[in-house]
Amino acid sequence: MLPSLTHYLNSPIKAAPLAVFRILFGVLMVISMIRFWYHGWIEKLYLTPQFHFHFYGFEFIQVPGQYTYLLFILCTISALAVALGYRYRLAICLFFLCFTYIELMDKTTYLNHYYFISVLSFILIWLPANAYFSIDAQRNSHIASKNIPRWSLLVLQMMIAIVYLYAGLAKLNDDWMYHAMPLAIWLPSKFDMPLIGHLMEEPWMHYLFSWGGALYDLSIVPLLLIKRTRLFAFSLVILFHVLTRVLFPIGMFPYIMIASSLLFFSATFHEKILGILRGLLGKSVTSNDTNMVADRTYFKWSRPILVATLCLQLLIPWRYILYPGNIFWSEEGYRFSWRVMLMEKTGYAQFKIVDGQSLKRFYVQNHDFLTPMQEKQMSTQPDFIIEYAHLLARHFRAQGHQNLEVYVDSFVSLNGRPSQPFINPAVDLLTLENDFRARTYVLPL
Numbered sequence: 001m002l003p004s005l006t007h008y009l010n011s012p013i014k015a016a017p018l019a020v021f022r023i024l025f026g027v028l029m030v031i032s033m034i035r036f037w038y039h040g041w042i043e044k045l046y047l048t049p050q051f052h053f054h055f056y057g058f059e060f061i062q063v064p065g066q067y068t069y070l071l072f073i074l075c076t077i078s079a080l081a082v083a084l085g086y087r088y089r090l091a092i093c094l095f096f097l098c099f100t101y102i103e104l105m106d107k108t109t110y111l112n113h114y115y116f117i118s119v120l121s122f123i124l125i126w127l128p129a130n131a132y133f134s135i136d137a138q139r140n141s142h143i144a145s146k147n148i149p150r151w152s153l154l155v156l157q158m159m160i161a162i163v164y165l166y167a168g169l170a171k172l173n174d175d176w177m178y179h180a181m182p183l184a185i186w187l188p189s190k191f192d193m194p195l196i197g198h199l200m201e202e203p204w205m206h207y208l209f210s211w212g213g214a215l216y217d218l219s220i221v222p223l224l225l226i227k228r229t230r231l232f233a234f235s236l237v238i239l240f241h242v243l244t245r246v247l248f249p250i251g252m253f254p255y256i257m258i259a260s261s262l263l264f265f266s267a268t269f270h271e272k273i274l275g276i277l278r279g280l281l282g283k284s285v286t287s288n289d290t291n292m293v294a295d296r297t298y299f300k301w302s303r304p305i306l307v308a309t310l311c312l313q314l315l316i317p318w319r320y321i322l323y324p325g326n327i328f329w330s331e332e333g334y335r336f337s338w339r340v341m342l343m344e345k346t347g348y349a350q351f352k353i354v355d356g357q358s359l360k361r362f363y364v365q366n367h368d369f370l371t372p373m374q375e376k377q378m379s380t381q382p383d384f385i386i387e388y389a390h391l392l393a394r395h396f397r398a399q400g401h402q403n404l405e406v407y408v409d410s411f412v413s414l415n416g417r418p419s420q421p422f423i424n425p426a427v428d429l430l431t432l433e434n435d436f437r438a439r440t441y442v443l444p445l
Contacts, residue, residue, distance in 0.1 A: 015128070015148045017262070018132070018152055025121075026079050033075050049108075053374065053378070068102075078094040085135050088134060108373060110335060112338060113253035128148050128149075168216075170342055171214035182341075186248070220240075230265065317339075320333030321333075325444060328342065329442070329445040330442045347379035347413070353396055353406060357403045389432075392406055420443075
């Protein structure tokens, strides 16, 4: 059985689907970088804040001041080079490093689709995506080939399947299925939508979106895999993601998922797309007739690395079972698990600085240290609260205060529930550190 599987995975297939995906990915990333710059988000999110929240283990990642613009320039140029297939290996490595660095600079900006882009770009490092319809293939006949190993396409399809599968499984919870939360909170604000705006306050519409979203996530990949249902599935992909883009401010993610769904279409379909591009370019972009991409050294490394990557993506979302309580409340194991738009949390956090000897105390105005976006994120996430408490301690020690203790009175509302105490107010936050241990200082939901 193993030899048959190996033969299947290494069997040649047309390179056109991978070439089209490389082009679309690169173009979408260029647009994303330009969009980020155009809206002034570089300054607003990275240069204006006095302080940045860090991912555990990546505290050494710092915002490089005005050089942050250089990071975005490098991201844009490398993404364009990826789309063109020009010095592809260097370009995709540079894009992955720069984009992931940007993503890690401040935990406040974390989004699932940023993480998804980092994972996709890492996978693309190990694929022969420049073998066809690329400047590299035009310039170097040893690279050029119309065929690639089957695993090169399968690994991307599997990554897309993992995202949808876990997004669907995460929706099978009480709040989403039985209370239509948080959609019942979000949708009524869309009353001004053309045609269907007047329906957004109807409870049955909230449940339609909730149940329909779960069904879509769990079924869309099988429907894309089956040739007879592929066009129907693709129409659902477009409808679903265009609708979510209209309803919610989730950036480029819908377009990335639409482009990714094309990976399930036949090579003939992708050849037609490349034919259109050839016509637009006004010249023939060809590749030699080699039956298979040469088994270069990086191929020997790429297969085990890609298998390890997929295994990690299958395992990481399950780490929440190691922790007690509600994952949406404590958020232990929440990030990097493809839980997309499943909760609405609002919170209030008032920090108290205490002199442990004299017992003198004073309260902190959060807006003196944090931007409104940072304060919103901090007030509902335990690891933010701990990191912020240590920031306050460093700040006030530098001003001459001693014997400091930091406490917080915090209240959080989850998915429409009444606001309730969040962090144990009797715990000195300076005795706590962010690590992988259970957050016993978070009060039960």
